Amino acid sequence: MSSGKLLVGITGGIGSGKSGVAAEFSRLGAKIIDADLIAHEILAPRTPAWRKTVKAFGKKILNPDMSISRRALAGIVFTDPRKRKLLERITHPAIIARILSTARKTDAGIVMVDAPLLYETHLEKHMDRVIVVWCPLPARIKRLSVSGGMTVKEIRMRVKAQMPLREKIKRADIVINNAHSRSHTRKDVRRTWKDLTNNV
Structure with missing residues (x-):
């Protein structure tokens, strides 16, 4: 991204701690764009994507308040690759357009996009760097079982639906190891932030 602005993608496998790392960068001054939050907005009741999704998957995916049950929808799309592709065709173009529009409008020097499917949606083509x-x-698995309330079967289905983490690492510009203590991760984040700010 031009005009003295650096657009950085943050991705990884499900449960790898992307959002926690993004929060650390936010504390250092980065503008964070949360792709999951945008996906929620895109699928808000009676939006165009909501209507298409309900038409494609039926009213069984709706909560009593007419919002889409992410768990019900996940139960469908993560067991059938064709249905997952259908959902992606409905939602991904709008999500990507909203992400890029938000990035263009922000005044921050470093803008980071927290996106679990960064590579799968080819969003990395718009990034200056990928973490x-x-x-x-x-x-x-342990983290998601405790904090996300997901079963091991559900977690493994979602892992299988994503690009293998080893492949993401091969394509990355920067890798942050989140397997150790929080202080270790913070040191990695601060070191990365220093390198990024030198390139703005």
């Missing part, structure tokens, strides 16, 4: 957050699978 991959690494954490071993057993630790990720």
Whole structure:
């Protein structure tokens, strides 16, 4: 991204701690764009993407307040690759457009996009740098089981639906190891931040 602005993608495997790393960068001064939050906004009741999604998957995915149950929808799309691709065709163009529009409008020198499917959606093509957050699978499963209330089967289905983490690491400009203590991760983040600010 031009005009003295650096656009950085943050990604990794599910449960690797991307959002925690993004929060550390935010404390240092980065503007964070949360792709999951934008996805929620895109699928808000009675929006165009909401209507298309309900038409495609039926009213069984709706909560009583007409919002889409992410768990119900996940139960469908993570067991059927064709249905997952259908959902992606409905939502991804709008999500990517909103991310890039938000990035253009911000005044921050470093803008970071927290996106679990950065590579899968080819969003990395718009980034100046890509950071991959690494954490071993057993630790990720434990974290998601406790904090996300997900079963091991659900976690493994979502892991399988994503690009392998080793492939993301190969493509990354920067890898942050989130397998150790928080203080270790913070040191990695601060070191990375210093390098990034030297390139703005």
